[in-house]
Amino acid sequence: MFGRIRERYREAKHKFANVRVDASSYGPIPGKIKAVQARLDEIFSQCNDLVIKEISCGKDGRIKILVVHIEGIVDRRLLNQDVIHPILDYLPSVQSEDSSSIYQQLSKCIVISSDIKEVHEMWQAVNFIVSGDAVIFIDGEDRALVVGVKSPEGRQVEEPDTETSIRGSREGFVENLPTNMVLIRKRIKNPDLKMEIMQLGERTKTDICICYIKGLANEEIVREVKERLGKINTDAILDTGIIEQYIADNRLTLFPLVGNSEKCDKLAGKLLEGRVAIICDGTPYVLTVPYLFIESIQATDDYFDHAFFASFMRLLRLLALLTSNLLPALYVALVVFHHTVIPFKLMITLAASQQGIPFPPFIEALLMIIAFELLREAGVRMPRPIGQALSIVGAIVLGEASVAAGIASNLMVIIVAITAVCSFVVPPLIRATMLIRFVFLAAANFLGFLGIMVAVVAVFTHLCTLRSFGIPYLAPFSPLTAHDLKDSLIMVPIWAMITRPKILRQQENVRGVKGSKRQEVDKGRDSQKG
Amino acid sequence: MTVKKDKGRKALLILLLIFPLLLAGCWNNRPLTEINIVAGMGLERTEDGKILVTVQVAEPGAIQPASAGGGSGGEKSKPVFVASNEGETVFEALRGMLAVVDKKLFLSTAQVLIIGEKLAQEGIGEILDFFERDYEVSYLVDVIVAKDATPDELLRIESDMDTIPAVYIKGTVENTAARGTVKKTLLIDLFKDMDCKGRQPTAGQITKSSDKEVRTEGLAVFRDGKLAGWLNPYETRGFLFANNELKGGIVNVPVDNGKAAFEIIRSKGSVSVEVEDGKPSMLIIRVNAEANVGEYGSGGRLDSLETLYMLEEKLGEEIGKEIEMALEKCQKEFASDIFGFGIYLHKYYPKCWKEVENDWHNIFSKLPADIRVDAKIMRVGLVINPVGKGE
Amino acid sequence: MGKTRISGLQLFMLLSGFLFGSTVILAPALGAKNDAWLAIIIGGTGGALLMLIYAAISLLNPSKTLVEILKEKMGKVLGSIIAVLYIWYFIHLASLVFRDFGEFICTVTFPETPMTVLISIFALGVVYGVNGGVEVMGRMGELLVPIIPTFILIVSVSLITVNDFTAFLPVLENGMGPVLKAALSYITFPFGETVAFLMLFPNLNRKEKLKKIVFVSAALSALISIVIFFRDISVLGSDLMSRVTFVPHSTTLLFPEANVDPLVDINLMIGGEAKIGVCIYAATKAISQVAGIENYTNLTRAVGAFCVVLSVWDFENVLDLFSWTERIYSYYAITFQVIIPLILLVLSLIKRSKPAEGSDADNEGVIASK
Amino acid sequence: MNSILLAIIAVFIILILYDMRIFIRNKEPAKVYVLYFFLMGAGLIVSLLLAAGIRPVAPSRLIEAVFKMIGIAK
Structure with a gap:
């Protein structure tokens, strides 16, 4: 049995080999700051946690500098101390019109931090951004400065009480929405991970974050989620449990039609399967849709075990x-x-x-x-x-x-x-x-x-x-999706799970390579799944 | 639209779920505490032609000291009680018993069904119909025919070996069936053979050996649903050899100046009929048996192949003799084809069977027989030569 | 509202469940006694052909249900009249299965419970399933129907020790007459009854597979029937087998060491549900198409209730049921199962229908399959 | 006897009320009502007659008679 699977795995790998070569599709860093900003907006569309600070300097403030980072995963104190302050303090004194000299100044003397790199390709820059560094783009330069301001550790998160596991991460979500977003971002370092924030509840104005991986999640389901969330007509959202009841397909059934989890690794796995997560400020329980019957007998540990x-x-x-x-x-x-x-x-x-x-x-x-x-x-x-x-x-x-x-x-x-x-x-x-x-x-x-x-x-x-969310609850058994039986009652080894659940209908079905093409390929094979 | 529909379905589901609750506990609902667990059954014909049904009922509370709470009450009660009642039909007698016993009788757990000799002689066909028809009777009950004792007596014995006498009786049947001296007959076997002209039914035999013990050995032979006679244990074994139903057994063979005992390990028997000119001409019985030496008391040595071949031959003769005895008795005394020669004819010579079908008893009892037994001795046990015969 | 679709596998399971339906309690072709296996082979072949005719009718009239085909080929008035007759037949068929079911349960498990109550409870479940639509029925079939052959095989294998493998001899003791008669009755029950599926075939998502599905499920059903027959006869013997009321049940009683008739109950529930469900669906859908009602689920409860009443009303006792089925049913069924479909087939061949609007894909499928 | 009649009527009333709710909400056309009450009415009447001990001529008998008339069945 495994022989056949391995064969198919090889085939799939072969199929996507060309994708790997083409890893730098974002191209080099354009020289114009406008172009840089446009590219960033395009790459990080719908990522509301991206911060782009624009600073003017040089003679008459003609030269623009972009400081780009993602909120939450950077150490803000370090960022201010190492990057923002030096720039604001010293740059006005540099009265140069030459962008390269500003670049020199920045890299050599102004930026105090010891962890500085220079990148030339856009995809490198993006990778550093999503992994928690700040990147400085200077108008007129086709290179960028990367300053290591990674937050040394995440916030104090605890092991969730409701879902314990023998093996695997002990990180659980907390009540704070930004922290939760960071926790996910830390696991999936990819600009395709979209996080859209909206407010729900007339009175509570609770922040809700819809989180999914573009290209993996079914667009229709994402749209459906947004639509159903938009239809919620209540003045108070206190917990995802309330949202769950509003958005479930059948509101009277005893069976859960929306999944919830407190565990980061589990959620990351669900996202990578193509599901959509809904995070709500004020609760550590994160919703995942669509939720199928089979998920209730799957446990996160399963994927880490024989x-x-x-x-x-x-x-x-x-x-x-x-x-x-x-x-x-x-x-x-x-x-x-x-x-x-x-x-x-x-x-x-x-x-x-x-x-x-x-x-x-x-x-x-x-x-x-x-x-x-x-x-x-x-x-x-x-x-x-x-x-x-x-x-x-x-x-x-x-x-x-x-x-x-x-x-x-x-x-x-x-x-x-x-x-x-x-x-x-x-x-x-x-x-x-x-x-x-x-x-x-x-x-x-x-x-x-x-x-x-x-x-x-x-x-x-x-x-x-x-x-x-339109997916039959008893899938993959009924309707029988032979393809998805590999991760149902009988689980095939993780290396043989080449494809994602077909029933969720993503555009991109083969696990590995393509989704994380800008990372080192082998590391990118997401063996982690919840 | 979808929500409405869902509501509708849900309501229907709720209706479906509540409905049983409303009607909870009617009709066939019967807790275990409200039935009498029948362990054994007996049927006999009384003097005035009625049917006497005897049941042996197990008292679970006495057999297994009940849970701590109920324990104090059930200290002195007996593990079983026996009740009997007579009636025109089996069903009437059974239902009439409810006037005597406290709870409804539950027959499916019966371990044995003992049929009285008198009843058997008058025919069991109509009696069995009830057992065939009733939905609560297990088709897998052991049926035995009582000889020289009434089922009532047998069910009333108090055995030392098992708290429930019926279980004890069933145990003896299993033992002797493994030894090859009784045929373990299930109710279903009787049903099958009752209606079949090609084979007459048989059933085990049970006698009372003492106040506390029974003995199950031998075979009751029926003819047209009526008891025709008995086969003794050796004949029974011969019959089982021929019928390929022997599970094991000890066959004694006289050798030189002593006896040897062989344990039958495997035996394969088949019956067939030779047909000449469209008429059955010869009954054929073939048996292949494998045996081990269990005891060798002849005083001779055993380490030569010639001796072994000689023993094999004698064993074959001995088995053949047993089969011959059984066959002869069935032919001459009972005129009852219990071996199933008729079935063989029916299967392979349907035309010939059509002609002889109605007179099969007579034709069968006059046919010559060809019995061939091929015995093989496989092993000799832990020693080869008997005491004192070593080198 | 778009047309609901079921996959090939789902249709296959539904068909098989339908064919297993009552055969799990009433062994087919018993009229031929020892030669029933021969009758099953002959009848199975005939049944498969008959089902292929239904498939052909459906393929010649893509995306059309039986009622629509009737109306188109026979004219509005005559077509409607025949459609009403079919509605009656489907309802009657459902009630017959209900009755079989009720009689069985009342005989072997709950003699003191009124049959009406049993049937009503059963009907509630069936109507709930039918109201879910073809898709839900298909998914139910996919999930539950495989249980039936599994249990049958489990019981058969467990009984292998008590088997007498030559019990089916002699062959053709009474000539071909009874065999052919039994084969005929085997064609009408259960194969011909799949005429109800003419209401369901249009829902299949891949038309080109229809013939294969139909054929394989007929073959599977015949195969299982043969297995059941050999199991029963080698366990019970032909003499006893010709006497008992519910042959498979009596066989399971002999399961060594344990009583497994609940397994038969489970099979019954699943097979019965599939069969009655399809019948009620066909009847209700046909009614709403004849009357031009959009949503057929409005009438399922009424049809279900009527079926229950009819099942109790129709026969006085169990022997009445059996004798009627034996004497009349074949003739009654042949009208609906053979004669009218054959006429339809001929008519469909003569005047090919123009494809129903919006079903180009289906039409291509038909062409490809020819 | 009477309780059986009552039970039958109760079951039918529950069913009819339940369906009426849906019909009215969905604003079904008149023919739905007609067909529905035809089937339900037939069921109710027959079951009441049966419960009262009167067995109307069964459809199977009629079918049998038809086939006998044609002369196919014996």
Whole structure:
């Protein structure tokens, strides 16, 4: 199997070889400052975090200087101290009309910083800009000065609580929008990464940032996102959760149609797959659209791990999902209807455990599940120190006392415990699972396996009707996109994932090379994906 | 438009979901605590021609001490109880039993179905119909025919070996079936053969050996749905050899001045009929058996190939003798083709079968037989020569 | 509103689900007893040909549903009358499947539950699916239909130890008569019933694949039927097999060590849903096209409710159902499944239709496939 | 007996109310109403008759009669 994939990979590489040679398509730095500005505007279109400072100097201020950097990733103090101040302080004294002499002055004496480079190509300049350096263009010169003013480190970001991973970055988003934008920019150093800021909410005037990679994201989806965001008619946006409810395709479904994440590396991966992110000021949760069902059983760690292991974990997650939905229902159906299915020995065990329980299994299951959900909710709301006490109470009440008191059978306790554990394995679907479980339970009590089947088929029908930003929710399974199965339940190794999900319909489908043509090619193969 | 539609679908879904809730728990809904788990069943004909049904019901609470709470009550109760009731039909007798027992009887878990000798002699065809028709009966119940004892007696024994006597009986059937002295007969086998003219049904035999023990050995032979007679354990084994149903067993062979015992490892048997001029002329039985030496008490050495070949021949003869005994009994005494020669005829000589079909019992019992057994001894065990015969 | 499209795979799955439909509970061609496999091969060939005729009709009239074809070829009045007859046939077919389903469940699992309730619950699910449109039905099929052959194969493989592989002998004991009769009934049930798909074929996105899809799914269905037949006869024996009501169910009862009839239930749900779903969709779509209503989903609930009532009303008991299906159904079905489609085929060949507007691409597909 | 009748009527009323809501909102033409009530009415009447113990002549019987009349079926 891998042999074929490797072959295709080679083909794809070959196909894009010419693109690599053509890496400097931006051309050399034009001599005219106007042209430079135009080029920059073109390259960084829709990048609202780009800062271009224009300074006049020379005789009569005839010579213009552009200081270009990206807000947030530069150390502003350093920038002011090393670049802006020297220029403003010394340049007025230079009364020259010759641009090259100004250039000399700048590079030799004025700029204090020790980290100065000279570049001649536009793409080099752009690369330095997006990686956090300041670039100085001088009118009349076909070269530019690069001053290293990278912010030594990002802001203090913490590991997110809600999404932990064994492997991979521990950086999580914070509440501050600019910081979040920087965090993304730091991972994807590319002018194609577009960040458009808009304000939403009549009263709150919350800053929203739509983030996507031009050329990878489907233009239609980007347009659709903007349109739906524009249609939001409310005076308060406090969290992305509110946006999520406004922009979802089907507003009543229990299943998440918009993804959210707190992790930078995960988001970067989603962006590189061609998804669109929506960042909102004031919340660390970043939305990604379109969101498909399969994403809920994918985890960021999967991509950093051995493919076999990751595939196994995904199958396990699917199993857990099914178990947490269906196990209580199956149990009830078994003990209430389908006695013919139970082998004799098991029958004795089951019947013995049922003896003396005053409730029918359905009520018993209902009680136990509700008790568990209560405990879970209490655990979330409770201040953390009290959580310990709560878990003790829960363990004793649920685990032992109810059995000892003859309220619940010990088997039912096991069933509910397994159900609970399984439901935690697939966090994005916890809420959907929680409610659908009751539906299955009721159906099982009504018509046994047949009832469960009717309910399952109904839920499947519902899933089939869902779409997320026009993409069928159950893709790549239904409609079957054989192409995208490589990253579904079974995951192929990362080096074999040559193409991006086809269902998202980007223009540029092959991973690697083309998107990052201006970087060193091998480094550019984005092995990182969320 | 889309939103409206979505709302509509959602509402329908909700309707679909709430509907079951409203009607929760009707009709076939029956918790496990409200059924009696039947472990064994017995059928017998009473003196006045009615059908006596006996059931052995397991009491789960007594078998597995219930969860801590309910434990105190169930200390002294017996693991099973036996109830019987008579009626005109099986179904009536079973349903009538509800007047005696507390909960509905659940038949699917039955481990054994014991048929009384008297009932078997009068015919089991109409009795079996209930079991075929009822949706809760498992087709995979072991059927055995009681000899010299009523099913009632057998189900009422108190075994020391298993808390549930029916499980104990089933266990003995499995054991003897592995030894090759009883044929493990499932309900479905009876259904299949009952209607088939080319093969007569058979079932295992069970007798009561003491107050606490049963013995399952031998075979009940039916003819036209009625019990025709019994085969003893050796004949049973012969029958199984021929029918390719032998799973294993020990065959004793007299050698020189002692006996040798061989363990059958594998055996392949086939029956066929030779047809001449459109008429069946000869019954043919072929058996290929593989055996190991299990015990060699003849006092001779075993390390020569000649001895081994001689033993193979004798083993073959011995097996052939058993088959011959079984066949002869079926031909001469019962006139019942339990081997399935008729099926063979039907499959490969349909025209010939059409002619003999209705008189098959008679034709079968008069046909000569050709039995050939090819026995092979594969291994001799951990030692080669017996004690005292080494170099 | 643009036309909803389904992919070739989805159509294939829907067709296969439709063909598996009731055959998972009622083994086909049992009239031929031991020679049913022969009847299945003959009937399967005939069925595949019949389905190819439907495909040809659809290809000759690109982007047109059965009702539109009828109206165009037979004139507005006659066409509409025949279309109404077809509507009746689709509704009746759905109700027959409902009834099969209800009788099966009531016999083997829930004898005390009223059949009407079971059928109604089932109908709710089906109507919900149909209301989602062809696309949703296609996706459902794609997702669920593969489960049916998987389960059938699992059961078959597990039963291999109790098999008697020569049970199907002797061949042709009673001559060709019963075989041909059984083959005929196998053509009408289930192959001929795919005439309902004439309402669905126009939704296929790649027309040139239609013939292949139709043929492969017919072949697959016949193949699975043969597997089922050999499994059943070698497990049950021909004598018992000719007596039991629901053959596949009785076979699964013999699954070693465990009772797996819930698996049959699952197959039933999926196959039944596909079959009834397509029938109700065809009926509703046909009604709205005859009456000129734009949105067919308005009527699905009414049609569904009527089908449920009809299924209960139509037959007094299970034997009534079986005997009617055996005696009358073939004749009844042949009218709709063979005679009218053949007339349509001839008419379509005589006067080629001008392509419906905006379907140049489809037309090219037709030309390419010829 | 009566409860069955009531249940049938209730189910039909729920269905009809539900659909009417959609029809009115979508401003469906009259023929939709006509067809809808034709089907629903037929269903309701037949099911009420069935529940009351009267079985109207089943369509299958009619079909059988037609084929017998033509002389195809026996």
